[in-house]
Amino acid sequence: MKKLLTAVVAASLSAAVVANDMVPGKAQEQPILLQGGTLHTVTNGVMQDTDLLFENGKITAIGANLLVPENARVIDVSGKQVYPGLVALDTTLGLIELGAVRATNDTSEVGQITPEVSGHTAYNPDSEVIPTIRYNGITHAEVVPQNNLIAGRSSLLQTDGWTYEDAAEALNVGVHVNWPRVGLNTSWWERRSPEEQRKENAENLSKLKAAFTDAKAYFDAKQANKLNGTDVRWEAMTGLFDGSSKLFVHANDKRQMDAAMEFASEWGFDLVLVGARDAWRIADKLAANDVTVVYGEPYGLPTRHDEAYDQAYSTPAALAAAGVDFSIAYSTGWWDIRNLAFAAGNAVAFGLDKDQALAAITIKPAEVMGVADKIGSLDVGKNASLFVSQGDVMDQLGQDVQMMFIDGAEVDLNNRHNQLYQKYRQKPE
Incomplete structure (x- = not known):
């Protein structure tokens, strides 16, 4: 009976943890322009106050004061860090x-x-x-x-x-x-x-x-x-x-x-x-x-x-x-x-x-x-797999990833750890 109970509990635990409820991102449907960020390109150094445009999952332009395409989604990332994934x-x-x-x-x-x-x-x-x-x-x-x-x-x-x-x-x-x-x-x-x-x-x-x-x-x-x-x-x-x-x-x-x-x-x-x-x-x-x-x-x-x-x-x-x-x-x-x-x-x-x-x-x-x-880098022609952080991604105290895109599709950054954090930070109240 003890072995049976252990097996049932283990099966229940595994069933409970095998699936997250975050929905995968939809394919990019409109141009997205990240404006005024600090771009860590990896291959071409760090670019301050620079725009990055991606369309159909690909980076199409990098530079200062890029023209806003028709029907584009514009995101102000001033003061934030943009990294390749x-x-x-x-x-x-x-x-x-x-x-x-x-x-x-x-x-x-x-x-x-x-x-x-x-x-x-x-x-x-x-x-x-x-x-x-x-x-x-x-x-x-x-x-x-x-x-x-x-x-x-x-x-x-x-x-x-x-x-x-x-x-x-x-x-x-x-x-x-x-x-x-x-x-x-x-x-x-x-x-x-x-x-x-x-x-x-x-x-x-x-x-x-x-x-x-x-x-x-x-x-x-x-x-x-x-x-x-x-x-x-x-x-x-x-x-x-x-x-x-x-x-x-x-x-x-x-x-x-x-x-x-x-x-x-x-x-x-x-x-x-x-x-x-x-x-x-x-x-x-x-x-x-x-x-x-x-x-x-x-x-x-x-x-x-x-x-x-x-x-x-x-x-x-x-x-x-x-x-x-x-x-x-x-x-x-x-x-x-x-x-x-x-x-x-x-x-x-x-x-x-x-x-x-x-x-x-x-x-x-x-x-x-x-x-x-x-x-692996922020370059025109590469896939728009990148993220935006409030601080240095390699700094445990300063890092704060706020947005992510994979092949241009926006990714849901919610997760089980964050859900538990939000739950238990309310407990003292």
Whole structure:
């Protein structure tokens, strides 16, 4: 009876939280002119007292005192900040609702080799979490399968839409690999002996290499028209061999990253290192080899006794100084990615140039996902995916996102957190 009651309660909770009541924005129906704002273009610096016009979902003009088109909606944004939408990389947004409720967790598939899995197919556009992260300026999020050796493929989705098809910006951009551990786990909960750990590490690396060998054999057979059937696993990896897809390797240890770089170089893959906690230790090597980094450890304690207390915070500045092409992310986050802009702002406090910090959460992630021609900056011809804030978006105290548009459609910024805030602020009365 106790188990039955627990199951009923869990099911009730999951049913209650899987759907928000915010209606996705309607397609833009008239020209919209934002007048007199401070435009953070990312690609062309900061423009004071500048107008921005967008029509049919595209930015059509930027400048001072723009002519008002017929039937245009004019919005005075004087004294306010206008930004391109923020792009959150390496998230599980829409794949998990409550960590304690298994029924709401669709982050991973059964098995170790599952490249055929696509993150967007399990995406829940009605998640209560999505409106809360929009409220902090995030218009796009990369949805990434988790845990397995070859976890699957990621997709970039807009944070407003009825379905994943509705929200799709770029589907199946790259294959994600969790690089096998190279060291020993010395945590108190580890029950395996050092010998058992080393054996499993070696076995996982062997499985990974075997999978790529099989995938390449499949690709070669397909190119020669000698396939006897379709294998969905290797079919999902063909883009790696013809250059249409990227290899995303999740690794934090320097030794893992070194091994992944050697592996990608051997195969000729376009490599993106994700997580990359130790990237500061090999920054010059990363820059020399043109390896893109999605730095996913912007907060945290030192991982070694001899590391500086601020290592996690100062790493973006170190990467920038070395010339590494990097983005800032909140690795494997969902509700906590709402703090993405603040992580970038924190990196500024520890030495990163402010313009580089903004680029690391806008245009740089857009480049990683192959959509920099559409989003990531305020430029004529790009999609009108942007937001208006009363203050600096990277300042936790000053930021106040007041309006958002995705492809020109105005987004409802209401959310569950705001509703609860409005409710309980009345309680003392």
